[in-house]
Amino acid sequence: MSAASFTPCLTGIEGLDHVLAGGLPPNRFYLILGDPGVGKTTLSIQFLLEGKRQGERTLYVTLSETRDELTEVARSHGWSLEGIDIVELSAIAQQLTEDSESTLFHPSEIELNEITRVILDEVERVQPQRVVLDSLSELRLLAGSALRYRRQLLALKQFFSGRKTTVLLLDDGVDVARDLEAQSIAHGVVTLQNLAPDYGAERRRLRILKLRGVNFRGGYHDYLIRPGGIEVFPRLVAAEDRKPSHQGRLTSGVAGLDSLLGGGLDAGTSNLLIGPAGTxxxxxxxxxxxxxxxxxxxxxxxxxxxxRALFLARAAFVGTDLTTYIENGTIRVTQIDPAEVSPGELAHRVRNQVREGVRLVIIDSLNGYLAAMPEEHHLTLHLHELCSFCSAHSATMLMLGEQTGLIGHMQMPIDLTYLADTVILLRHFEAQGELRQAISVMKKRSGAHERFIREMSVSQHGVRVGEPLSDFHGVLSGTPFFHGDPSKMINKRDG
Known part of the structure; x- marks a missing residue:
């Protein structure tokens, strides 16, 4: 079955369908692997509910959970299982046991072929287009040997192949080696993982191990389980959105700052603003x-x-009233808790906002972004894709980086200066017994800029960028030497 010869079977999870290049090829066997708690049952219910929305017959065969447990999972997401046929363990046990007084099902006491026969009878009765079998762990235990287990899976695959049925097989992924039998038979394999960082919320991610005949999006993709179901955040691939970017220039309205930058920041560029705290x-x-x-x-x-409240208060202190623009939605401030938000979710938010027309994205700060990214060596790759994506959509990125230390030798946890198109450096320096700030442009790929180091003042009157500090040496070190006229410096009393 070629990619052009079928209509994909939607999973009911938009992000997952995107990762799958549109959805699952229909009428095939798929293996969903993952430890307990990763969301296999939730994913399966969403898959069946999507089928119900499309008018398809659906069947959930559960060998590990009861109908009440499934109903409770659905209720927690605001769903109803009405219209989905459910075959549960206890119902099968009643048909197979010869002891009418027995209410417990012991897999070791019932032959695998008898269990399989009852399941297939239910499939014949319902005639479903979508089936979930939960879980293969029970069938593996009943089989007793790898050979019998494989033969039983092949028999199930052959049975469903002629019935135009898409089947999800759920299995615990505790031991990857034991799953090779099912993986080799399945048309596609999806793995779900639950990572536990040293601090903060757990991070869930999925990966498509294989999907025959489909150019799916590889790698790991973050996802969340929220009330309402699973939400998948496909890994950002900027190359998929290459397009001519809009040319333009972003001015600040501060004459000295715009002059320092050769007229302003260029639209669609990535800009890094670095310096110690308080600059x-x-x-x-x-x-x-x-x-x-x-x-x-x-x-x-x-x-x-x-x-958000502190941000608005600080803006008001320097004479910048953002209230009107925030109320009408032109400016939106989103507070991010780095312990709760994964890099994939953040990239997803940025991508959605840029596609909806946002033209300036500000990340304050990269240190917080780094805290959301435990694997520090991957931060550069994430930001590279993010910056490239924004550039392709003519959106300008302004990233703030906090340097450790206040005076003297300072550095960032990770060097990103090569990634930015423009690097603006701020420094504290001492002059005449006062703590002052200096600003300079270290790099600008897209055009000329001033090479001067200028003094900058922040007060209730706003921001002011003064004349070049030509009478100083060693400003960037924080301990400059002065040999000029003090009147050339900014009078802080006047702002």
Missing amino acids: GKSVIATIYALAAAKRGERVEIFSFDET
Whole structure:
């Protein structure tokens, strides 16, 4: 069956269908592997509910859970199993046991072929287009040997092949080696994993091990189990969205800052604003957000380090009133808890916002993003795809990076300067007994920029960028030497 000769069988999970390049090829055997608690049952119910929405007959054969347990799972997501045929363990036991007083089902006491016969009889009666068999663990125990187990799976596969039925086989993935029999027979294999970080919520991810005849999206994809079902966040692949980007320039409205940047930031570029705490990184990002909103461009701010209320209070202190733009949706501030949000979910949020028309994405800060990414060595790859995606959609990225230390030698947990198109550096320095800030542009790929180091002042009057600090040496070290006229410096009393 070629990719063009069938209509994909939708799973009822939009993100998973995207990973599967549209859905599952119909009328095939599929193996769903995963430890207890990863969401195999939830995925299966969503699969059957999607079939019911399309007017198909569906059947859930459970050898490990009762009807009441399945109903409870469905109820927790706001679903009803009405219209889905369910064959449960206790019903099969009543048909097979010769002891009418027995109410317990012991797999060792019942032959595998008898269990299989009852299941197939139910399939003949219901004539379903979708079937879930939960779980293979029970069949494996009944088979007793690998040979008999494999033959039984082949018999089931042959039985369903002529009945236009798509089958999901659920199995615990505790021992990968033992699943090779089923994996070799199945048309496709989906694995679900539950990772437990040292701190924070568990992280769930899935992977398509194989899917014959389909160019699916490989790698790991984060997912969540929420009230309402499973939500999958497909791994971001920027190459799939290559398109000519819109040319333009983003100005801040602060003359000195725009001059320093050679006229402003170029649209569709990735920009890194780095410096120690208290140098004004978030203030500059807020100024760009306000300037973009005034131009009618939508802005999305992902705040890892501040609450929404604190962000608004700080903006108001420097004379930047964002209330109107936040109320009308031009600027949106999303508070991110790095202990609760996976990198895949964050990338999914950014992708959705950019596709809906956001033109400026601000990540405040990369240190918080790094906290959401336990595998530090993968952060660069994630950000590369994110920046490339935004560039392809003419969206500008402004990333804030907190450097450790205040004076002297400072560094970031991971070097991302090569990834950014523009790098803006902020520094503290001491002059005349006062703590002051300096700003400079270290790099700009897309055009010329000033090479000067300028003083920057942040006050209730806003941001002001002064003249070049030409009378100083060693500003970037934090301990400069002054040999000029003090009147050339910014008077902080005047803002």
